[in-house]
Amino acid sequence: MELKEQVEKLLAEAFEENKSLFLIDFTITPDNQIKVIIDGDKGVSVNDCIAVSRKVEHNLDREEEDFSLEVTSAGVTEPLQKMRQYKKNVGRKLQVKTESEKFEGNLTDVSDSGIVLQWKAREPKPKGKGKVTVSKEAVLEYSAIVEAKVMITF
Structure with a gap:
Protein backbone atom coordinates (compact mmCIF):
# COMPACT_ATOMS: atom_id res chain seq x y z
CA MET A 1 0.00 0.00 0.00
CA GLU A 2 1.26 3.46 -0.92
CA LEU A 3 2.08 5.90 1.93
CA LYS A 4 -0.77 8.27 0.95
CA GLU A 5 -3.30 5.41 1.05
CA GLN A 6 -1.98 4.22 4.42
CA VAL A 7 -2.25 7.72 5.91
CA GLU A 8 -5.77 8.21 4.48
CA LYS A 9 -6.88 4.91 6.05
CA LEU A 10 -5.36 5.80 9.45
CA LEU A 11 -6.92 9.27 9.38
CA ALA A 12 -10.32 7.73 8.63
CA GLU A 13 -9.86 5.44 11.67
CA ALA A 14 -8.85 8.40 13.87
CA PHE A 15 -11.97 10.35 12.82
CA GLU A 16 -14.07 7.23 13.45
CA GLU A 17 -12.71 7.16 17.02
CA ASN A 18 -13.50 10.87 17.57
CA LYS A 19 -16.48 11.76 15.38
CA SER A 20 -16.37 15.49 16.26
CA LEU A 21 -13.05 15.84 14.36
CA PHE A 22 -12.75 16.09 10.59
CA LEU A 23 -10.11 16.55 7.92
CA ILE A 24 -9.53 19.92 6.30
CA ASP A 25 -6.41 19.17 4.27
CA PHE A 26 -3.66 16.62 4.04
CA THR A 27 -0.49 16.66 1.94
CA ILE A 28 2.62 14.55 1.54
CA THR A 29 5.70 16.13 -0.02
CA PRO A 30 8.04 14.09 -2.25
CA ASP A 31 10.41 13.69 0.73
CA ASN A 32 7.57 12.24 2.88
CA GLN A 33 6.73 15.25 5.03
CA ILE A 34 3.14 14.52 6.02
CA LYS A 35 1.05 17.58 6.96
CA VAL A 36 -2.47 17.11 8.29
CA ILE A 37 -4.88 19.96 9.10
CA ILE A 38 -7.92 19.03 11.18
CA ASP A 39 -10.92 20.85 12.62
CA GLY A 40 -13.63 19.86 15.05
CA ASP A 41 -17.29 20.59 15.61
CA LYS A 42 -16.35 21.73 19.13
CA GLY A 43 -12.89 23.03 18.24
CA VAL A 44 -9.59 21.13 18.37
CA SER A 45 -7.46 20.62 21.47
CA VAL A 46 -3.75 19.83 21.62
CA ASN A 47 -4.76 16.36 22.82
CA ASP A 48 -6.90 15.90 19.68
CA CYS A 49 -3.85 16.70 17.52
CA ILE A 50 -1.72 14.30 19.58
CA ALA A 51 -4.31 11.51 19.27
CA VAL A 52 -4.52 11.88 15.48
CA SER A 53 -0.73 12.13 15.23
CA ARG A 54 -0.22 8.98 17.31
CA LYS A 55 -2.82 7.06 15.30
CA VAL A 56 -0.88 7.78 12.11
CA GLU A 57 2.67 7.63 13.47
CA HIS A 58 2.29 4.43 15.51
CA ASN A 59 0.82 2.53 12.56
CA LEU A 60 3.43 3.46 9.94
CA ASP A 61 6.75 1.64 9.73
CA ARG A 62 9.77 3.97 9.59
CA GLU A 63 11.85 0.96 8.53
CA GLU A 64 9.80 0.76 5.32
CA GLU A 65 9.69 4.48 4.64
CA ASP A 66 11.06 7.41 6.62
CA PHE A 67 8.65 10.30 7.17
CA SER A 68 7.95 13.38 9.24
CA LEU A 69 4.45 14.13 10.52
CA GLU A 70 2.76 17.38 11.51
CA VAL A 71 -0.86 17.50 12.71
CA THR A 72 -2.32 20.98 13.24
CA SER A 73 -5.74 22.53 13.70
CA ALA A 74 -7.27 24.90 11.18
CA GLY A 75 -6.17 28.40 12.17
CA VAL A 76 -8.67 31.07 13.13
CA THR A 77 -7.48 33.21 10.23
CA GLU A 78 -7.77 30.38 7.68
CA PRO A 79 -10.66 30.54 5.21
CA LEU A 80 -13.56 28.14 5.80
CA GLN A 81 -13.43 25.21 3.38
CA LYS A 82 -15.95 22.59 4.48
Whole structure:
Protein backbone atom coordinates (compact mmCIF):
# COMPACT_ATOMS: atom_id res chain seq x y z
CA MET A 1 0.00 0.00 0.00
CA GLU A 2 1.26 3.46 -0.92
CA LEU A 3 2.08 5.90 1.93
CA LYS A 4 -0.77 8.27 0.95
CA GLU A 5 -3.30 5.41 1.05
CA GLN A 6 -1.98 4.22 4.42
CA VAL A 7 -2.25 7.72 5.91
CA GLU A 8 -5.77 8.21 4.48
CA LYS A 9 -6.88 4.91 6.05
CA LEU A 10 -5.36 5.80 9.45
CA LEU A 11 -6.92 9.27 9.38
CA ALA A 12 -10.32 7.73 8.63
CA GLU A 13 -9.86 5.44 11.67
CA ALA A 14 -8.85 8.40 13.87
CA PHE A 15 -11.97 10.35 12.82
CA GLU A 16 -14.07 7.23 13.45
CA GLU A 17 -12.71 7.16 17.02
CA ASN A 18 -13.50 10.87 17.57
CA LYS A 19 -16.48 11.76 15.38
CA SER A 20 -16.37 15.49 16.26
CA LEU A 21 -13.05 15.84 14.36
CA PHE A 22 -12.75 16.09 10.59
CA LEU A 23 -10.11 16.55 7.92
CA ILE A 24 -9.53 19.92 6.30
CA ASP A 25 -6.41 19.17 4.27
CA PHE A 26 -3.66 16.62 4.04
CA THR A 27 -0.49 16.66 1.94
CA ILE A 28 2.62 14.55 1.54
CA THR A 29 5.70 16.13 -0.02
CA PRO A 30 8.04 14.09 -2.25
CA ASP A 31 10.41 13.69 0.73
CA ASN A 32 7.57 12.24 2.88
CA GLN A 33 6.73 15.25 5.03
CA ILE A 34 3.14 14.52 6.02
CA LYS A 35 1.05 17.58 6.96
CA VAL A 36 -2.47 17.11 8.29
CA ILE A 37 -4.88 19.96 9.10
CA ILE A 38 -7.92 19.03 11.18
CA ASP A 39 -10.92 20.85 12.62
CA GLY A 40 -13.63 19.86 15.05
CA ASP A 41 -17.29 20.59 15.61
CA LYS A 42 -16.35 21.73 19.13
CA GLY A 43 -12.89 23.03 18.24
CA VAL A 44 -9.59 21.13 18.37
CA SER A 45 -7.46 20.62 21.47
CA VAL A 46 -3.75 19.83 21.62
CA ASN A 47 -4.76 16.36 22.82
CA ASP A 48 -6.90 15.90 19.68
CA CYS A 49 -3.85 16.70 17.52
CA ILE A 50 -1.72 14.30 19.58
CA ALA A 51 -4.31 11.51 19.27
CA VAL A 52 -4.52 11.88 15.48
CA SER A 53 -0.73 12.13 15.23
CA ARG A 54 -0.22 8.98 17.31
CA LYS A 55 -2.82 7.06 15.30
CA VAL A 56 -0.88 7.78 12.11
CA GLU A 57 2.67 7.63 13.47
CA HIS A 58 2.29 4.43 15.51
CA ASN A 59 0.82 2.53 12.56
CA LEU A 60 3.43 3.46 9.94
CA ASP A 61 6.75 1.64 9.73
CA ARG A 62 9.77 3.97 9.59
CA GLU A 63 11.85 0.96 8.53
CA GLU A 64 9.80 0.76 5.32
CA GLU A 65 9.69 4.48 4.64
CA ASP A 66 11.06 7.41 6.62
CA PHE A 67 8.65 10.30 7.17
CA SER A 68 7.95 13.38 9.24
CA LEU A 69 4.45 14.13 10.52
CA GLU A 70 2.76 17.38 11.51
CA VAL A 71 -0.86 17.50 12.71
CA THR A 72 -2.32 20.98 13.24
CA SER A 73 -5.74 22.53 13.70
CA ALA A 74 -7.27 24.90 11.18
CA GLY A 75 -6.17 28.40 12.17
CA VAL A 76 -8.67 31.07 13.13
CA THR A 77 -7.48 33.21 10.23
CA GLU A 78 -7.77 30.38 7.68
CA PRO A 79 -10.66 30.54 5.21
CA LEU A 80 -13.56 28.14 5.80
CA GLN A 81 -13.43 25.21 3.38
CA LYS A 82 -15.95 22.59 4.48
CA MET A 83 -19.68 22.71 5.21
CA ARG A 84 -18.99 21.41 8.73
CA GLN A 85 -16.86 24.50 9.38
CA TYR A 86 -19.76 26.75 8.36
CA LYS A 87 -22.13 24.78 10.61
CA LYS A 88 -19.91 25.18 13.67
CA ASN A 89 -19.71 28.95 13.05
CA VAL A 90 -23.45 29.71 12.85
CA GLY A 91 -24.07 32.90 14.83
CA ARG A 92 -20.60 34.30 14.19
CA LYS A 93 -19.70 37.20 11.93
CA LEU A 94 -18.18 36.23 8.57
CA GLN A 95 -16.52 38.08 5.76
CA VAL A 96 -17.47 36.39 2.48
CA LYS A 97 -16.10 37.21 -0.95
CA THR A 98 -17.75 36.19 -4.21
CA GLU A 99 -16.45 36.92 -7.72
CA SER A 100 -18.21 40.30 -7.75
CA GLU A 101 -19.07 41.28 -4.15
CA LYS A 102 -17.91 41.26 -0.55
CA PHE A 103 -20.29 40.67 2.36
CA GLU A 104 -19.90 41.03 6.11
CA GLY A 105 -22.65 39.63 8.24
CA ASN A 106 -23.79 37.10 10.79
CA LEU A 107 -24.00 33.53 9.57
CA THR A 108 -27.60 32.61 10.36
CA ASP A 109 -28.16 29.42 8.37
CA VAL A 110 -26.23 26.65 6.62
CA SER A 111 -27.75 24.23 4.12
CA ASP A 112 -26.45 21.57 1.74
CA SER A 113 -26.25 24.17 -1.04
CA GLY A 114 -25.10 27.34 0.70
CA ILE A 115 -25.28 29.84 3.56
CA VAL A 116 -27.38 32.80 4.72
CA LEU A 117 -25.74 36.00 6.00
CA GLN A 118 -27.67 38.80 7.74
CA TRP A 119 -26.59 42.30 8.71
CA LYS A 120 -27.91 45.79 9.39
CA ALA A 121 -27.20 48.74 7.11
CA ARG A 122 -27.93 52.47 7.20
CA GLU A 123 -29.68 53.68 4.07
CA PRO A 124 -31.29 56.95 3.00
CA LYS A 125 -34.99 57.13 3.89
CA PRO A 126 -37.34 56.42 0.96
CA LYS A 127 -38.90 59.88 1.55
CA GLY A 128 -37.42 62.92 3.18
CA LYS A 129 -34.03 63.47 4.73
CA GLY A 130 -31.99 61.26 7.03
CA LYS A 131 -31.21 57.59 7.18
CA VAL A 132 -32.96 54.49 8.39
CA THR A 133 -31.52 51.17 9.62
CA VAL A 134 -32.59 48.23 7.49
CA SER A 135 -31.99 44.49 7.80
CA LYS A 136 -30.22 42.89 4.86
CA GLU A 137 -29.79 39.26 3.90
CA ALA A 138 -27.67 37.40 1.36
CA VAL A 139 -28.25 33.78 0.37
CA LEU A 140 -24.98 32.50 -1.10
CA GLU A 141 -24.35 29.19 -2.85
CA TYR A 142 -21.08 27.47 -1.89
CA SER A 143 -20.10 27.51 -5.58
CA ALA A 144 -20.27 31.34 -5.57
CA ILE A 145 -18.07 31.74 -2.49
CA VAL A 146 -14.45 32.55 -3.34
CA GLU A 147 -13.37 32.96 0.28
CA ALA A 148 -15.11 33.00 3.67
CA LYS A 149 -13.41 33.90 6.95
CA VAL A 150 -14.65 34.25 10.50
CA MET A 151 -14.18 37.83 11.67
CA ILE A 152 -12.50 38.03 15.05
CA THR A 153 -13.92 40.81 17.20
CA PHE A 154 -12.50 41.98 20.51
